[in-house]
Amino acid sequence: MAPPLQPLRRITGTSGPSRRSLFAGVAALGALGAAGCSRVPTASTTDGGDLLERLRAAGVVRLGIAGEIPFGYIDRDGELTGEAPELAKVIFKRLGVDRVQPVPTEFGSLIPGLNSQQFDVVAAGMYVNPERCEQVIFSDPDYQMLDSFIVRKGNPLGLRDYRDVVEKKAKFATGTGYAEIAYAVEAGYKESDILIVPDQVAGLNAVEAGRVDVFAGTALTTREVVKKSSKAEATEPFKPLVDGEPHVDGGAFAFRPTETRLRDAFNVELAKLKKSGELLRILKPFGFTEDEMTDLTAKELCGG
Numbered sequence: 001m002a003p004p005l006q007p008l009r010r011i012t013g014t015s016g017p018s019r020r021s022l023f024a025g026v027a028a029l030g031a032l033g034a035a036g037c038s039r040v041p042t043a044s045t046t047d048g049g050d051l052l053e054r055l056r057a058a059g060v061v062r063l064g065i066a067g068e069i070p071f072g073y074i075d076r077d078g079e080l081t082g083e084a085p086e087l088a089k090v091i092f093k094r095l096g097v098d099r100v101q102p103v104p105t106e107f108g109s110l111i112p113g114l115n116s117q118q119f120d121v122v123a124a125g126m127y128v129n130p131e132r133c134e135q136v137i138f139s140d141p142d143y144q145m146l147d148s149f150i151v152r153k154g155n156p157l158g159l160r161d162y163r164d165v166v167e168k169k170a171k172f173a174t175g176t177g178y179a180e181i182a183y184a185v186e187a188g189y190k191e192s193d194i195l196i197v198p199d200q201v202a203g204l205n206a207v208e209a210g211r212v213d214v215f216a217g218t219a220l221t222t223r224e225v226v227k228k229s230s231k232a233e234a235t236e237p238f239k240p241l242v243d244g245e246p247h248v249d250g251g252a253f254a255f256r257p258t259e260t261r262l263r264d265a266f267n268v269e270l271a272k273l274k275k276s277g278e279l280l281r282i283l284k285p286f287g288f289t290e291d292e293m294t295d296l297t298a299k300e301l302c303g304g
Contacts, residue, residue, distance in 0.1 A: 048261035060099040062119035066107040070286035071125030083286040084123040122254035133302035141250030144294035146237035148219040162187035170213035180216035183240035
């Protein structure tokens with residue numbers, strides 16, 4: 001889940017910010033979220049839910065976002081954008097819902113906010129994992145993500161994965177709530193020795209200043225944030241180990257467990273966009289590449 005460039009708030013629980021967090025325009029987000037919230041009743045009366053029909057009737061779907069670049073945020077012009085909202089605009093229009101309305105919140109409040117009906121869908125590039133799958137249902141992922149490091153130019157310590165960090169006793173940093181915390185700990189890094197910073201921009205600053213040797217984040221956010229740096233670079237993407245096995249994360253939209261009909265209709269349109277190649281066209285302006293396109297399913301990432 002991104003981490004701003006920002007979260008991905010991706011560590012397994014729902015508290016705390018996102019995996020990659022850079023909160024852009026918090027004031028603008030709050031103002032936008034408070035303005036005219038046309039609430040669609042969400043009590044389902046049929047098997048699989050009837051939210052899609054009610055969204056069509058209202059003409060608007062409320063999207064829970066967490067103010068994270070490039071996943072879902074309000075830009076400098078006060079417009080909703082990001083990979084998830086832009087994808088949502090396309091899919092919901094195809095489903096007969098013409099407008100999307102942002103409902104900003106902190107990343108850790110997305111799942112509670114969805115289940116308490118503050119918004120209709122989570123559109124924040126949220127990573128799919130078994131713990132979250134016990135609370136919400138996910139669409140199939142619209143992207144996959146590997147990890148990468150920010151290191152000083154030339155990568156003087158030769159850091160390529162978390163095991164290298166441990167073996168070379170490198171000073172290690174990552175972001176608040178990032179899944180990379182757990183990945184480093186699994187590799188043998190002592191959690192109390194990890195420097196936790198707000199986001200990848202702060203991580204870049206820490207590497208450039210020599211306060212740490214390495215900052216871990218997603219491949220997308222690390223490669224974007226180092227583009228203008230003369231002192232740091234991003235390493236090649238790699239798969240972290242989870243329970244000793246190489247792992248690939250996937251980000252998706254989240255729905256209330258009762259709304260399977262909406263989730264299934266969303267998946268049908270998402271599959272069409274993947275097959276046609278239009279999905280990459282929609283996500284490319286936010287730094288996504290062919291490497292981030294995926295055939296992973298929510299079932300796989302939920303653990304069965």
